[in-house]
Amino acid sequence: MPPRGKITAPGPVLYPVCGTAQGIYQHRKHGTPRCAPCRAFNAEQTEQIKRDIYLRRPRLVPARGSQRRLRALMAIGWPLEEMARMWGIGRTVLQRVLHPDTVKVSRARAELIEREYRRLAFAGAGPSARARTWARNRGFPGPMDWDDIDRQEREPVPGYVIERDHQEALVIDRAVKKMLAKRERRSRLTPADRQAARARRESAA
Numbered sequence: 001m002p003p004r005g006k007i008t009a010p011g012p013v014l015y016p017v018c019g020t021a022q023g024i025y026q027h028r029k030h031g032t033p034r035c036a037p038c039r040a041f042n043a044e045q046t047e048q049i050k051r052d053i054y055l056r057r058p059r060l061v062p063a064r065g066s067q068r069r070l071r072a073l074m075a076i077g078w079p080l081e082e083m084a085r086m087w088g089i090g091r092t093v094l095q096r097v098l099h100p101d102t103v104k105v106s107r108a109r110a111e112l113i114e115r116e117y118r119r120l121a122f123a124g125a126g127p128s129a130r131a132r133t134w135a136r137n138r139g140f141p142g143p144m145d146w147d148d149i150d151r152q153e154r155e156p157v158p159g160y161v162i163e164r165d166h167q168e169a170l171v172i173d174r175a176v177k178k179m180l181a182k183r184e185r186r187s188r189l190t191p192a193d194r195q196a197a198r199a200r201r202e203s204a205a
């Protein structure tokens with residue numbers, strides 16, 4: 001086994017989770033050299049830590065917002081293991097965040113959860129009806145139940161109704177993005193471009 005720690009030789013992408021914290025963990029576990037995406041991920045994390053130290057930002061932030069977000073995602077049908085898999089971290093990491101004794105989480109972790117929450121919370125139901133029922137039985141409020149998930153003191157009463165399924169929400173999201181991209185492209189055209197496009201259409205007709 002190669003020495004642990006200082007592994008700098010370039011390596012091929014070895015694991016599907018490469019480029020995430022999970023990838024780095026796999027390399028360490030199997031003693032394989034880190035591949036380029038894993039090295040890039042690591043460098044990014046180191047930079048982030050340096051930035052935080054420089055800006056004197058605390059490395060740890062209150063766990064409450066992360067815990068509420070994870071519970072809200074479970075309430076709409078995202079199982080913990082599915083979230084962990086998608087985000088490239090271990091399930092135990094998320095379990096630790098959710099533990100009632102956890103009061104602080106790392107800033108990086110909190111930011112990841114926040115980012116992913118923004119992506120999933122209002123994009124319809126998650127894949128698991130079972131996770132949804134489980135979370136509902138525990139009274140976890142869903143994303144729509146919260147007015148201010150970070151600052152609100154009292155937990156809201158769950159009453160969130162999911163209007164559509166995640167797949168359907170994704171299709172709508174993609175269609176909107178496509179439309180916006182098309183509009184953006186059109187707005188970048190110069191008058192000469194427009195004239196050329198018109199000429200092409202006319203000659204094709």
Ligand SMILES: [Zn+2]
Pocket residue numbers: 013014015018019023024027034035036037038
């Ligand atoms: Zn890797």
